[in-house]
Amino acid sequence: MTENLPIPGDLSGGKRTVFVVDGRKKVHTVWEGPDEVEMAEEYDLSSDELLVRKFKTKNKFGGEGEWIFEIGEPPIKHHFDEELRESSNNPYLLRSDKVEAFVFRIRNLSYPLDVYSVNVEDNKIVVRTSNKKYFKRFIIPDMIRLKLPLEQKALSFTHTGNTLIISYQKPQVLLTTERVWREERRRTQGQRPPQNGDVQCPTS
Amino acid sequence: MDVSQMAGIETKDVTRLDRVGAHSHILGLGLDDSGQARESSQGMVGQLRARRGAGIFLQMIKQGKVAGRSILLAGQPGTGKTAIAMGLAQSLGHDTPFHMISGSEVFSMEMSKTEALTQALRRAIGVRIKEESEIIEGEVVEIQVDRPASQTGAKIGKMVLKTTDMETQFDLGSKMIEQLTKEKISAGDVISIDKATGRITRLGKSFTRSGDYDALSTNTRLVSCPDGELQKRKEVVHVVTLHDMDVINSRSQGFIALFSGDTGEIKSEVRDQIDQRVSEWREQGKADMMSGVLFIDEVHMLDIECFSYLNRALESPVAPIVIFATNRGITTIRGTEDQSPHGIPTDLLDRTLIIPTKPYTEEELSQIIRIRGEEENVNFDDDDEAIDLLTEIAKTKSLRYAMQLITTANVYARRQKQSTIRIEHIRHVLSLFADSKTAVEKLGQYQDSLIGQKKKVE
Secondary structure, eight states, rough: GGGGGGOOTSSSSEEEEEETTTTEEEEEEESSSSSSEEEEEEEETTOOOEEEEEEEEOOTTTSOOOOEESSOOOOOOOTOOEEEEEOSSOOOOEEOOOSSEEEEESSOOSGGGEEEEEEETTTTEEETTSSSOEEEEEEOOOHHHHTTEEEEEEEEEEEEEEEEEEEEOOOOOHHHHHHHHHHHHHOOOBOOOTTTTOOHHHHH | OOGGTTTTTTOOTTOOOOOTTTTTTOOOOOTTTTTOSSEEEEEESSHHHHHHHHHHHHHHHHHOOSSSSSEEEEEEETSSSHHHHHHHHHHHHHSSEEEEEGGGGGSSSSSSSHHHHHHHHHHHHEEEEEEEEEEEEEEEEEEEEEEEESTTTTOEEEEEOOOSOOOEEEEOHHHHHHHHHHHTTTTTTTEEEETTTTTEEEEEHHHGGGGGGGGOOOOEEEEOOOOSSSSSEEEEEEEHHHHHHHHHSSSHHHHHHHOOOOOOHHHHHHHHHHHHHHHHHHTSSSEEEOOEEEEEESSSGOOOOOHHHHHHHHHHOOOEEEEEOOOOEEEEOBBBSSSTTTTOOOOHHHEEEEEEOOOOOHHHHHHHHHHHHEEEEEEEEOOOOOOOOHHHHHHHOHHHHHHHHHHHHHHHHTTTTSSOOHHHHHHHHHSSSSHHHHHHHHHHHHHHSTTTSSSSOO
């Protein structure tokens, strides 16, 4: 869903605002237009690791849409009457990128390393298990936005602590762009987000 | 049979009431491939020319390229006008919006006449939107339901679903457990769960488990276990009418307004916005516009203001197809003192194609009575005397009256513990229930003793 939003492939062009809140640097980007798209990213203040990236756009009938998380998880909604939910000991996928690669972690997978096979199929990453216990097909939205095909040789995986860790090396183009964004983030101090009781300074 | 081929399956709603209505025997227009009307087909009998005309119109609607055309079905009472409209509606299929109103419905306290007509017109225009919904499709490995220690607690359950590539365990809530027990879902069943609505659909039994059973009922479908991921995004096509979109956008709890029917007047700014948005979507290819059918029965009940409004509304590029029906001859146009054919101003008549309906022949009447008999699960006696009498009644009095007698005679025959209707039964109910013509005659005789008689009934 987030890979085919009407925004530039390298996430450039929007109007950016930076806040520092709760030990995280929050970058809010807005692309104006007939379909307004908002993106919110949260970077850890000390390690500059990208923790959250989410998008919001208007929904079908014109109302305000919901945040769709590309990286990170939405705050847990406790559905006490949720009729069907996955058991909590089921494997789940989460993304925790490093500077040089996209990293995907699948937790709660207790099978040994030789059970897994991770391949690129049809521009998606497919994880299979020889004991037929787990299967997952997923995309890398950043690569689709940049219109770059996935390559098997950039893919590698290990298994440790009941977690399968899959790394995909970021292409050179992206590494350069991200270096530029990183420099910009280091330079901007970030505004203090408006709080209760704040008053606009009189200018005259 | 592959699971993917059966994606369009819907559960049968067991609580649907099977009631027989006046036109429930109509399944379509009964035309063959070249558009010729068959003598008796899909519940329609006779009236060949009118049905052929309607068939041509059906082609126009299906192609979807014309907007704002209208036809008028005109003829004596009991000549199949509403039946043709129903046949047309059935032939259009589920997707095409078909809205039926009666002329007098536009006069209401809640909204003005033009608002009522606008809503009716917009209910007949559909927008086909593609949406993705998440479903979980897999074979049941096991279902485990635990009753709580105390009597009053809710049941908790676990279910393991699998595909050929993976399996997952789910925790179940009480409503889900109820659905599963009601549908008698057990290990080996292949099911599909819509995450949004929580509805479970049984797709069949898995091939691999068929060896477990020595005998399977004829209803059982054998299906192959689905592959890939358990949770899939399927593209679902919704058809929403413009009216639905107006209502959703006109107030904060628009969804509730849709169901309660209390829509009130909708502002024109809201409508303009919706029109603009729909045209944007069409340009982007996200949605498709479908011109449906609005059927206005008893159109002679509309007044001159409504007619002027319709003249204008039919010229819009997003107007639906409108079918008028009336059985009046040269009558006054409501709201004026002028007389006009069918009570419709001639400028609107000019814009419509008129399909006349003729009275039925004796053969046709007999056929219709037989079809109604079948529809109501009624057996006529073999020597056809009962049917002949009913045909006679339909010819001299009225077809509707004869159809009413079928039901009543059936009840009488059952009470007499007889399984078929015989001529004596018909004669009996004939003597009990009078038709409108007989009523008029009797009124002529007894009018002096009835209250409120001022004019002499001729």
